[in-house]
Amino acid sequence: MPLPQTETPGFLQSQLMDRGIRLTRQRRAILSIIETAKQHLDAAQILRKARRIDPQVDRVTVYRTIGLLKRQGLIDELDLMHVQGERHFYERRTGRDHMHMTCLRCGKVIEFESQLFEKLKTTVAKECNFSIVVARLEIGGYCKACRT
Amino acid sequence: MPLPQTETPGFLQSQLMDRGIRLTRQRRAILSIIETAKQHLDAAQILRKARRIDPQVDRVTVYRTIGLLKRQGLIDELDLMHVQGERHFYERRTGRDHMHMTCLRCGKVIEFESQLFEKLKTTVAKECNFSIVVARLEIGGYCKACRT
DNA sequence: TATTGTGTTGCAAAGTAGTTGCAACAAGAT
DNA sequence: ATCTTGTTGCAACTACTTTGCAACACAATA
Numbered sequence: 001m002p003l004p005q006t007e008t009p010g011f012l013q014s015q016l017m018d019r020g021i022r023l024t025r026q027r028r029a030i031l032s033i034i035e036t037a038k039q040h041l042d043a044a045q046i047l048r049k050a051r052r053i054d055p056q057v058d059r060v061t062v063y064r065t066i067g068l069l070k071r072q073g074l075i076d077e078l079d080l081m082h083v084q085g086e087r088h089f090y091e092r093r094t095g096r097d098h099m100h101m102t103c104l105r106c107g108k109v110i111e112f113e114s115q116l117f118e119k120l121k122t123t124v125a126k127e128c129n130f131s132i133v134v135a136r137l138e139i140g141g142y143c144k145a146c147r148t
Numbered sequence: 149m150p151l152p153q154t155e156t157p158g159f160l161q162s163q164l165m166d167r168g169i170r171l172t173r174q175r176r177a178i179l180s181i182i183e184t185a186k187q188h189l190d191a192a193q194i195l196r197k198a199r200r201i202d203p204q205v206d207r208v209t210v211y212r213t214i215g216l217l218k219r220q221g222l223i224d225e226l227d228l229m230h231v232q233g234e235r236h237f238y239e240r241r242t243g244r245d246h247m248h249m250t251c252l253r254c255g256k257v258i259e260f261e262s263q264l265f266e267k268l269k270t271t272v273a274k275e276c277n278f279s280i281v282v283a284r285l286e287i288g289g290y291c292k293a294c295r296t
Numbered sequence: 297t298a299t300t301g302t303g304t305t306g307c308a309a310a311g312t313a314g315t316t317g318c319a320a321c322a323a324g325a326t
Numbered sequence: 327a328t329c330t331t332g333t334t335g336c337a338a339c340t341a342c343t344t345t346g347c348a349a350c351a352c353a354a355t356a
Contacts, residue, residue: 021332022322022323022324022331022332022333023323023324024322024323024332024333024334025322026333026334027333042313043313043314044313056334056335057334058334058335058336059314059335060314060315060316060334060335060336061333061334061335063313063314063315064315064333064334077230079227081282081284082225085312085313086234086312086313086342086343087312087313088313088314099272101272101276101278101280103278104281110276110278112272112275112276114268114271114272116264116267116268116271117268119264120262120264120265120268120285121287123262123264124247124249124260124262124287125289127260128249128258128260129291129292130249130251130258130287130289130290130291130292131289131290131295132249132287132288132289133252133288133289133290134229134287134288134289135285135286135287135288136229136284136285136286136287136288137283137284137285137286138283138284138285138286139269139272139278139280139282139283139284140280140281140282140283140284141273141278141279141280141281141282142278142279142281143277143278144277144278147279169303170302170303170304170351170352170353171352171353172303172304172305172351172352173351173352174304174305175304190342191342191343192341192342204305204306205305206305206306206307207306207343208305208306208307208343208344208345209304209305209306211342211343211344212304212305212344215344233341233342234313234314234341234342235341235342236342
């Protein structure tokens, strides 16, 4: 007997459920887009993609859902050095923080994880007596291909 | 014999002059504000302060001058974790990069310089074959006073 | 010191990204 | 099946920044 169309809820969905946050048709669409994104998406891109799943999703709902996920610490917001305008990009929050290198010429984004980054955070938190919630390390420069 | 009112040109002014960039009355006002700022200022604050020196400075000129200084690599742009809206803040670029910790509750900004940061940049540049132009490390969290 | 050419400015208007108020609606608990 | 409370869509709005263009002024040269 096959399960009904209850697709396995993704990480974000189950996180919200665990926290007693109401799941709506629109939220499910938005969450699944963020969850399966292969690059960093901005609000407009999330809207466009979510509408392919549920054409009724509204721009405002996207912004409100992004806000919710940010407040819940489930996604991180990136600027990617404002290389392509002032918009913000989003990604699922993973265990360890990583940095983003954006090529100022071709716009390519390279992600990099380093223990040195973790160490730096620990040091800073201790030395400055500051309790860190989010750390965003963004680098702009030129990738190998664009350095000619 | 006292020098005329030719105030010693600041660092930014002389940098622009060295690069053959035209100095105007308005630019001088804006540069001096950025140069002597004690905190990080956004475009609107720079405008307000510059107008106290030269009431004729226009909003648009502030934006254009900020753009110029950014392109010349003479100032850095900060978001300060968007704690107080979406505006950008600016600061004179100094030799070594430093990080900015913004308190999510009171908005206080702590600056911190660390050799670990320099080391991290070197490592990343090497390992990713990426030539770094700007590195921005912004941290959000709670300062000692706000941690209760 | 007057002239000149090119870069800069101010204004108004438009653009982009994100937010808010509110009535209608729907999730999920009972 | 009902009900409560959180969520949605719409339209209008806010904040911040950019653009087009004619007038202007810096600073190089004569």
